[in-house]
Amino acid sequence: MALYSAAASVLAGLERGEGGLKSLVYNSGFAHVRQLYALVSETLRYAPVLEKLLDGASLLQAEKKLPPQLAKVLVYDLLFGKGVKCGGRWKALVRRHRARLEAELARMKVRLKVSRNEDLLAPEQAVSPTATQVPRYVRVNTLKTCVDDVIDFFKRQGYSYLGKAVSLEELKALSGKKFLLDLHLPELLVFPSQTDLHDNLLYTSGHIILQDKASCLPAFLLDPAAGSHVIDACAAPGNKTSHLAAILKNKGQIFAFDVDPKRVATTNTLLTRAGVTGCQLAQQDFLTVDPRDPKYSRVTHILVDPSCSGSGMVTRVPGEEAPSAERLQALAGFQRRVLSHALSFPALQRLVYSTCSLHQEENEDVVQSVLQDWGSAFRLVTTFPSWPCRGLAVFPGAESCLRASPAETLTHGFFVAVLELCREGAAAPSSLPAAVKENLGEGTEPGLAPRKRKKKKQRVKE
Template sequence: MALYSAAAAVLAGLERGEGGLKRLVYNSGFPHVRQLYALVSETLRYASVLEKLLDGAALLQAEKKLAPQLAKVLVYDLLFGKGLKCGGRWKALARRHRARLEAELARMKVRYKVSRNEDLLAPEKAVSAAASQVPRYIRVNTLKTCVDDVIDFFKRQGFTYLGKAASVEELKSLSGKKFLLDLHLPELLVFPSQTDLHDNLLYISGHIILQDKASCLPAFLLGPVAGSHVIDACAAPGNKTSHLAAILKNKGWSVHSFSWVLGSAFRQIFAFDVDPKRVATMNTLLTRAGVTGCQLAQQDFLTVDPRDPRYSRVTHILLDPSCSGSGMVTRGPGEEAAPSAERLQALAGFQRRVLNHALSFPALQRLVYSTCSLHQEENEDVVQAVLQEWGSAFRLVNAFPSWPCRGLAAFSGAESCLRASPAETLTHGFFVAVLERCQEGAATPRWERAVGDSSCFWGVP
């Protein structure tokens, strides 16, 4: 019953515009976020069908105390999902109307001349063509295993290993129980798009991480050498943090609490997020992945003092701030696909502030700025504005020259940035820029001298 109530609350929050799907799920307090996210996503995918069923069966008229959001969730799981899992009065209520709902579903199939439930989905609610062609990527967690062992494991499970991919076109042709080694990233395996590995033993034990290829680029391109001290400024849910730990080979001390402790200078990774639920989720993920050299902090990164001695040795920062999320091909229908100009302006202003703040850490040598946004306002425009503020102190690195999709020609040098897209790279939409320090002792940027304001809360401004 708790699952359905939580799902109904997320649907109501989406309708009221209180945030995106992922944020509302993470903030729900429900302990099994993956289960909740899946139920809400599928209910949203069938939303137009469910509305017709509820109208045709007159369920809300018959049950006046039943909220529409809860009705959709119950009817989805009753007719399209794995069957009702809850007990109590909601289960009894749904089953009481089951015959009428099934009859209405049968009439809909006849009316639309289809035989399968999936064929009832309206085109705008179906999985997009872009999403369906993006493969299932898994990152081998080298803190616990190695690529060869994972390949052998899947071969024993009946999968066929085809070797290293030679082109993006090879990834498109994957089908059935076949998989490849990615052509760009050495610890990334590629499976057909509909491969479900959530119940796989390697995933449950943290030996593999289900992570889109584009999301692997920031840590890969930051590339800190062993012994480096790193900040992950917007760390939750923790996939990029665990990737950093794997690159650093976990040379830090174990973390036993969220609070700062004596000796925290020995931590190699400082990971920040302001939301306590997201920090708790991140702690679970990192523990499962075997990450030990990381210090988690429930703190707004903009309130972190760059001059604090704890960060005096931080040379690398990964910054993946809040953004519109417009590049996510698996976005739920309730998420904001086309943000307003005002919304983009607010996001870009926040992103400029947090990027400026990150560049002010005195020992910083290399920074990766990334978003899962398609909008120039959040990507090239932010990088250009901040580089202008810092003058000759930092420069753009021509990162990953073999990557096929480059930054938009918004300013001279923007081609050094990377973009990713379903069409060109078979990934989610993504943007990555790599910045390096050019000289020591750069002057304080104009933005800090003028305002000195770090009062913005971490998250959506």
């Protein structure tokens, strides 16, 4: 029932204008944020249909204590989702009205002369073909198990293992209870897109992580050696942090930061379930972390995955407005500050910058700007040559970056750049470029109030 209550709360927050979908989901405190995000997104997509069903079946008139937002979530899952899985009185209530709701749904289809649920939606609400073809990716958590054991477990549950994929077409053709080993990442299993594993024992015990393939790229490409000291600058909800811990084999040290207390709580829950040790999780704005603090003197690898527009997420609400030019400029300014700050750590050798955005302003433009600020201190690394989708050719070397998209890589939209310290011409933190010094220490998130300083105030420049 916690899932439905959390979804109803997010819907209510959206109606009151308390924030965007992504921020409300991450601030909800619910442990499984992607599951919650997907449920709310789908409920919103079907909202006009659900309102007509509730009205036609007179559900809210019959059940006056049932909040409208909770009614929408329950009826969505009952008629369009996986079926109501909660217990208690709400489950009994919605099932008591099941016959009336199904009859009203049938009448609606007859009136509109359609046969599929999807046909009830307006064209702009329908799921795009690229969204429906993104498979369910499952990262094996090697802190607790191994790929072979997970494969054997699923086989015992009636799934058919088809071996290692050799093409994206094989992933696209998956159906039923069949799965593959990914063709690019060695610890990633691939299931049909509609596979729901949130109640699977392997997931609830932390033996597998439900994580999109593109989201696995940052830690995979950072590739710190066991025993390394690593920073995850913007850690919530924790999937990439747990991936880093698995790569490190729980040896070494991870410093993970997030400014929001609810997101930190969510991250802590995920890391505990995944068996992560050797990670110091702090509720702190990464921009306030002092690179010269002796505790970070051995940090050689940093993962920077800052707040972004989220334009690459295939679970975005249909019809959601694209970010304005002003919003993109504010996000890009924040992203540049975080990336520049990360590059100022004195022992840094390798850094990954990533976003789940499709916009050049948040991706290639940010990387180009920061590299120009740092002169010859850092360079872009050409990595993962077998990856089919590269950065936009907007500056020399941009093809070293990686991009991902539903159409080209069967993943969420993503961007990844790998930067390494140049042995010659590296700038020490004490001799940072002027532009970098100016950017370091400015505000925490785009659009937030400025932080107060002892001598003067500084504002986030949007």
